[in-house]
Amino acid sequence: MTAPVDPPARLLMGPGPIDADPRVLRALSTPLVGQYDPVMTGYMNDTMELYRGVWATRNEATVLVDGTSRAGIEAALVSLVRPGQRVLVPVFGRFGHLLVEIARRAQAEVHTIEVPWGEVFPASVVEEAVRRVRPHLVAVVQGDTSTTMNQPLEELGAICARHGALLYTDATASLGGNPFEADAWGIDAATAGLQKCLAGPSGSAPITLSERAVAVVRARSRVEEGLRVEGDPDTDDPVRSNYFDLGMILDYWGPRRLNHHTEATSMLYAARECARILLEEGRQAVIDRHALHGRAMLAGVRGLGLEVFGDVAHKMHNVVAVHIPAGVDGDAGRAAMLADYGIEIGTSFGPLHGRVWRIGTMGYNARRDAVLLTLAALEQTLRRGGVRVPAGGGVDAALEAYAA
């Protein structure tokens, strides 16, 4: 007979998922309540309000999509873009390609601009492309975890508004660990997941939509077959998905509580707890904590003599990529870290696969002990892999960064 799950101890210091905060794990094990129990709808309302705090927005339309972060991306793109409409995607890593992939499947006319992996776009380059393409939507990743880069978004909202485009961003890898200001930056739609800086498990996708975005969604609204009554909105050109139709999802979360999916109660508990503990610590305090431990890890890997990948000035706080030293088998190094120390670090995708390791400091693991343990174990792993490393170089540099 198969035994219950009983995983070994792990410290997940890769690019995410990372260890969930124990408080989130406890929330996950909470008994269920019914879908329309006033207690449940109260929790849904709490969750909307808590995520307004996380996203820094007053958007009424702030809910969860029941799926992984990729489900949130697809819900945003299929609900905001009609087939044939133009979408501009600035691509600076693997997750920009994912936006292209999803938008193409939604039959958008997709235009891209690219910079080499490890760089970000100056706002002027995006504006020039917007002027040329005249897109209905600009879709851009904030933090592309494949390269660790954090695309500045501050000016993009105004650029899009000037040219009549909507601005969508995928903040999965960055939200919580780096500044994000949905309202102040003029973001029309943003989505994320729980498994990075929010310290939860994958499987729920927070989303927020501006009034402008809601109007676009509502223009395609329709009440489902079997629920529709006289006078309900209908359309000949609905969103090409039922599950990801944000109009329906908003009707379910809104006062009408129109039945759509059966809300994933346990994941809602987790998502609510992720936001609750983030706001309890303080949104800026959590960003500052990610900045601090990210600086320490950056100093530490440099102290071990490793070369950092990409434009460090535009790196996310919560992850660093380092070139795997010449002569070292990257996968063997990761396997040794896992087998000998129970610590997971990551590789990357595409052109960076096997060329870099990615080391995260995020969510519950943006902690001093997690940083120092990882550096101590990495030093031993490099040394035993034949790399000449300064003894204590990683830990000393990190401690200096903490002392500064």
Added chain:
Amino acid sequence: MTAPVDPPARLLMGPGPIDADPRVLRALSTPLVGQYDPVMTGYMNDTMELYRGVWATRNEATVLVDGTSRAGIEAALVSLVRPGQRVLVPVFGRFGHLLVEIARRAQAEVHTIEVPWGEVFPASVVEEAVRRVRPHLVAVVQGDTSTTMNQPLEELGAICARHGALLYTDATASLGGNPFEADAWGIDAATAGLQKCLAGPSGSAPITLSERAVAVVRARSRVEEGLRVEGDPDTDDPVRSNYFDLGMILDYWGPRRLNHHTEATSMLYAARECARILLEEGRQAVIDRHALHGRAMLAGVRGLGLEVFGDVAHKMHNVVAVHIPAGVDGDAGRAAMLADYGIEIGTSFGPLHGRVWRIGTMGYNARRDAVLLTLAALEQTLRRGGVRVPAGGGVDAALEAYAA
């Protein structure tokens, strides 16, 4: 400051979601492991094998879709049906309408046949429609929870095979509590959720695909932008969804482990535990248990003088619908059950909304004490609502059914 979730005690005796088995809640709170940790991929493989047992199939393609049961339905329909292809949906309740809705959004040419709510289709009626419509796919709900009816599927696989159609069924409300034989019945695709007889939370959708269904999916396969390498499959006509592209989902669960979504680890733990405890008790034993407690509840509601809705011979084991007695406000009765006894029972949709109550006996709550408590509380609620009920009539009838 918002407090952590702390719901009141509830006994969920509606049509689902119901209380999760405590073992499933404990599995949910298990610490995470990395996405490609051998421990995680081992759990994924276990889950595939366990669900083969639940579905009674040898289908290699037996995995989870990361979303609610509706996500599983959409994944099956958008992956199996190209725009313009004919789909036949026999509709006998609200969830038949949902299949119509989802297939239409996938731009299928949808044909329906209908019977009144409370009935099911004779196989000959389905065959006649298949002969006339010549569909690519027949999509039918097994247990339509809106009416409590359980559509016999035993003959439909052979009918579809004879006419060159694929057979898909949504077994969300029925799987685990009623017979289901994917291979013996010739089912090409089936999906479910955890929140009914499987005793888990909503948010993960088990799915199984026959080799014939896999071939249809594979003919539209494509490796994602940013991951594709020379020689990988590509197509000009991919599935119109990335998240629900079963070819990609199978590549992620299969030996190639191609990155797609980040598997929802906690929900995978839950899904694995649901199947594990079901098979530990025994698949037939669990069905028998649902039959037993369903019979007791049926006898009990009749013993209270309530009239049962629909064709009882074709009722699912795990839920019964009763007409709300004349003069009783159905919502007030449900509210009293919840407020006074912490017991949730359900209403229904569309033509049955406010006309029936639906009472479930499923998953963890297919238990003698849950049945007797519900009947005792319902008697008091009816009595205080002004209905003349035989004192002890529900409990006595249920106890007689247990004794039989």
